[in-house]
Amino acid sequence: MKNYILLKAGPVQSQIITAPAGAKPSVIFIGLDVHNDSIAVSLAPGDSSEVRRYGIIGGEHDDVLKLIKSLRPPIPA
Numbered sequence: 001m002k003n004y005i006l007l008k009a010g011p012v013q014s015q016i017i018t019a020p021a022g023a024k025p026s027v028i029f030i031g032l033d034v035h036n037d038s039i040a041v042s043l044a045p046g047d048s049s050e051v052r053r054y055g056i057i058g059g060e061h062d063d064v065l066k067l068i069k070s071l072r073p074p075i076p077a
Helices: 061-071
Strands: 028-034 038-045 052-058
Touching (some): 038 061, 052 061
Antiparallel strands (some): 038 052
């Protein structure tokens, strides 16, 4: 089992991602149903009432980091 030390965090700063000209930035809501050894993930686009099941990931910290990286939009070159 890995141990993580959580530090007292300051205020959360919003992240601004610049969209290409003419493109509308999108928001995705992420739902997490956390269990002892797994996390069920669902996604809902901000402009719709539809909720889609993404799947089940492991319950470790590294699994959540991998999920975040996979959902991150590509950075424009």
